[in-house]
Amino acid sequence: MKNLKYLIVLLIATTFSSCGVYNFTGAKPVDAKTFQVNFFHNNADLIEPGIDRDFTLALQDLIMNQTNLNLVSNGGELVYEGEIVDYRITPMTATADQQAAQNRLTIRINVRFTNKKKEADDFEKVFEFYYDFAGTSLPTGSVLNEAIKTIYERITQDIFNESLAKW
Structure with a gap:
C-alpha cells in the first residue's frame, strides 16, 4: 500500500511538471521582459492608407496576447521594426471574355528583429x-x-x- 502511494505521488509529480521549454502559445521562454514594435512605414508602390498603422497594432496585440512581455515605446529588449514593401492586387483567373474571375491581394512586409539579450536570434526577413x-x-x-x-x-x-x- 505504501508503494502505491509513492507511485501515485510520482505519477502526479511527473504529470504536472514540465521541462519549462514551451508555454501554451508555443513560445520558448526568453530572458527579456520588454518588447517594442516600431512603426512599420508603408513603402509599397501602391499605397493603401492606414495599413501601416493597422499592421503595427496587430503585431503589438499578438505579442501582448501570447506572451507575458511588457510593451514599451523605447528601450525594449526585443525590437521589431521594418516596412511594408509590397501591396499588390493581381488577377488570378480569367473568364472567357477576358475578365478577372478572381483577384489576389498580396502584402509583403520586411521585418528586422533584434534580441538585445541574445544577438544570435536577430534576423531580417520578408514575410508575405x-x-x-x-x-x-x-x-x-x-x-x-x-x-x-x-x-x-x-x-x-x-x-x-x-x-x-x-518554428
Missing part, C-alpha cells in the same frame, strides 16, 4: 501572405477589411513563430 477575392468585388470596404485581417493574422503569427517560438 495573400487573400483571394472574387473578380466582381472591389478591394474596398468589407472585402478589403477581411483581406487585411486575414493577411495580418497570418503574417503576425509567422513573425511570432520566427522570433519567439523558433
Whole structure:
C-alpha cells in the first residue's frame, strides 16, 4: 500500500511538471521582459492608407496576447521594426471574355528583429501572405477589411513563430 502511494505521488509529480521549454502559445521562454514594435512605414508602390498603422497594432496585440512581455515605446529588449514593401492586387483567373474571375491581394512586409539579450536570434526577413477575392468585388470596404485581417493574422503569427517560438 505504501508503494502505491509513492507511485501515485510520482505519477502526479511527473504529470504536472514540465521541462519549462514551451508555454501554451508555443513560445520558448526568453530572458527579456520588454518588447517594442516600431512603426512599420508603408513603402509599397501602391499605397493603401492606414495599413501601416493597422499592421503595427496587430503585431503589438499578438505579442501582448501570447506572451507575458511588457510593451514599451523605447528601450525594449526585443525590437521589431521594418516596412511594408509590397501591396499588390493581381488577377488570378480569367473568364472567357477576358475578365478577372478572381483577384489576389498580396502584402509583403520586411521585418528586422533584434534580441538585445541574445544577438544570435536577430534576423531580417520578408514575410508575405495573400487573400483571394472574387473578380466582381472591389478591394474596398468589407472585402478589403477581411483581406487585411486575414493577411495580418497570418503574417503576425509567422513573425511570432520566427522570433519567439523558433518554428
